Amino acid sequence: MHRKPILMYRKLILMHKKLILKYIKAYLKYSKMSLRYTKAYLKFIFNAKIIYFSSIKTVLVYRISENRINQFKTTAELLSKY
Known part of the structure; x- marks a missing residue:
């Protein structure tokens, strides 16, 4: 997969x-998980x-x-419903 510069996705x-x-x-509040596991x-x-x-x-x-931008947006939309 071709990787684009990170700055292109800053916006x-x-x-x-x-x-x-x-x-x-x-997530941290309810799960009491450490940052390592949250990552x-x-x-x-x-x-x-x-x-x-x-x-x-x-x-x-x-x-x-590039192929994951739509998936990222979809995930964000799903999370906004909770």
Whole structure:
């Protein structure tokens, strides 16, 4: 798969950043899971590689292939319903 530069997806990521952070906070609150396991869980949920994840407040940076953008948007839409 051809990988595009991360900056191309910055706008998409910022669009969903608040939603993702809201979801992480809720997930940590109810599951009492550590950040390490949450990172692995997010990899599974968003089907993307998380490059940088140090705390809940940091910006999440994903390396998303072109084919996964629609899947990412769909996942975000699904999460917004909870």
